[in-house]
Amino acid sequence: MKNLNQTQSKIFTLLGLISLLIPFSIYGLWIYVIDLGTTQKERVAIFKDYFPDFLNGRWSTTLLSIFFCALSITFSFMSIKSSEKLWKILNNIILISSSLLLLLNLLSMM
Template sequence: MKNQTKWKISTLISLICLIIPFSIYSLWIYVFNLGTTQAERVSVFKDYFPDFLDGRWSTTIFSIIFSISAVILSSINLKHLKKIWKLINIIILILSGILLFLNLFSMM
């Protein structure tokens, strides 16, 4: 029973790792509708983040790191959990994979 709790906590950590890049991408969609020019949109977007994430690719790399973390944790958890927790891990795996590829594609 204790071992199952460990894997469920790991699933929740994986979910948090998914929420971070999802929030960054959602913020970009929100900001995209605010500005009139691309430079204005980027400026508004960067104002939401601290100075250490002010570089050109900083938020993208940050998002990629958390997406990879979510994929790894979720794929490990798939082997150890059953029923609804396995379904949650499959959903996390799919969504974090999509966000990972989206972020990698945006760097091209």
């Protein structure tokens, strides 16, 4: 792959960050819902009420989260060779967070 200029690298970093926010928001919503229901069945029903009907399948939100984690890893990996230290650190944080969240999603499917 050809070298990216600084602007393209920053855009890919921001796209990676935005892609990472979607899986984090799904997990944040699940943590919020844990306190709302008394049984696991009630918690799952409350959690599914926050999403549209096409995301109410058993693995729909998990697969969506896996997709956006992989997208975030891809964007971050594309711009990891940025010459500015702040952007390089941000890319590493995005890459590590996305990888850990991807593993969490994959292991939760077992």
